[in-house]
Amino acid sequence: xxxxxVAGLAKALAGVRRTASDGLAQWRYHGRxxxxxxxxxxxxxxxxxxxxxSILRQFPATFSVPARYARHLMVVADxxxxxxxxxxxxxxxxxxxxxxxx
Numbered sequence: 001x002x003x004x005x006v007a008g009l010a011k012a013l014a015g016v017r018r019t020a021s022d023g024l025a026q027w028r029y030h031g032r033x034x035x036x037x038x039x040x041x042x043x044x045x046x047x048x049x050x051x052x053x054s055i056l057r058q059f060p061a062t063f064s065v066p067a068r069y070a071r072h073l074m075v076v077a078d079x080x081x082x083x084x085x086x087x088x089x090x091x092x093x094x095x096x097x098x099x100x101x102x
Contacts, residue, residue: 001087003037010034013062013095027091029098035091037092041080043087048073048093059086074080 005071009014012028019026025038035045044053047055052075055063062082063075077087 001082002084003040003043003079005084006035006043006079006087006091009091010095014017015093015099016095017047029095034094034098038076041078043077043079044074045087045090046073046079047075047090047095048097051090051093051097055086057088059083062086063090064076 006017015029016027024037027034031047035043038044063077065075075088
């Protein structure tokens with residue numbers, strides 16, 4: 001999955017806006033983080049703990065949680081080799097989480 005595809009998907013979610021920090025893209029819903037680029041091949045996606053645990057079990061080659069994110073509602077997606085559908089679902093779930101104020 002390419003960042004342009006992530007941008008297109010995020011743009012289609014109501015209320016989500018793209019910004020950038022230090023040249024890296026971020027997508028936010030009314031200021032609340034949905035996803036942000038960490039490098040050319042990785043994306044941090046907001047995820048509640050239950051959903052995060054589920055996608056880590058189902059897609060271990062796509063998602064990971066570095067130690068620095070263990071206590072945070074975040075998961076890292078591998079855009080280069082990850083499952084496209086799982087990443088798309090995670091971005092939409094992040095939007096829904098922020099939409100309902102999670």
